Amino acid sequence: MICYEHPLNERIRTLLRLEDLFNKVDFFLARDTPVEHHAALVALFEILDVTGRADIKSDLLQELERQRGLLEGLRKNPEISEEALNRVLNDITVTFRDLLNISGRIGGHLRDNEWLMSIKQRMNLPGGACEFDLPSYHYWLSITPEMRHHDFSEWIAPLLPIRSSSNIILKLLRNSGRIFRYTAYQGLFQQTDSGHLAQLLRLKIDKEIPCVPEISANKYALNIRFIPFEPDQKMNVYEEDIDFELAYCNL
Known part of the structure; x- marks a missing residue:
């Protein structure tokens, strides 16, 4: 069987886009070649664009809080596993706290990085990331994969609460x-x-x-x-x- 998902509102559409983009980052970062790390950076910039909405953090916090309230109401249901329920509620609590601790605008640490933003601007042009346009980026792609992985871990870490939040909501949605x-x-x-x-x-x-x-x-x-x-x-x-x-x- 092959599954096709069709969102019926903009919020779910945004979460599905984020899920797809984070999965692409994972896929390309699991490899070590410059071409694949370039693709991972392209996906990271797309995540930055998707999370640019001012209300995405508040939307996620509200939905997590709503789901926590609904799940707490299932504690006395004999058909619900107490262990599974506690596990989901703990995930929501941890993710809610991490999301709440994000200071400022989502992705602000990336927008404040002038080097990354210069690359992002060039990537908006067809073929704009060629080495003659971005020699410093060409140099970064030539350093060791371990160094590039280290940079990526710092760039994506502040965005992980967004990923965890959307994953929890999408999982609950699909299971419903x-x-x-x-x-x-x-x-x-x-x-x-x-x-x-x-x-x-x-x-x-x-x-x-x-x-x-x-x-x-x-x-x-x-x-x-x-x-x-x-x-x-x-x-x-x-x-x-x-x-x-x-x-x-x-x-």
Whole structure:
């Protein structure tokens, strides 16, 4: 099965973007070549842009506090593992404290680094990070991988509470999903007034089916078109019936 996630509000969209970017940083930093560390820095600059919203810290703090209150209310539920509940609540408490301790604007330590900002500015131009444009960056890419890893650990450490917060919220959101099985007849599925509240849709289909879902949703209706995966062809609706799973996730 292959899973497609579709956020239904801007806050969840932002968290999914952050998750993807932090994962890219992890992937490229696990390697040692200059090209891969360049890619990690590109992802770090994108994280800086995404977290540039003034309210992202307060949004995360409010949601963590709300989830802590909801989870505390489950303590007397016999179907809930006390150990698992305590583990999640402890993660929330630690992450909330770390997030609260971030002083100033998110990513301010990066914005105050003139060298990094000069590189970021050049990277906004196609091919702008060539060695003749940024000789000092070219030198940094030539130093030992261990030294570059050390620099990266200092640059990304103040952002880790943002990552932990978004990971906790996304995990709780995904685990809240109620799964239903549907069939898209001749590649089309429509639903109105389903009664399902959702902030995130998670759609799963057999990965052997050569098509992708095109999802359009609001609080009144859900429309899904399955499009054949043919990059060089005009996008038409997949004409066969498709069985799929759909999870409605809501915090």
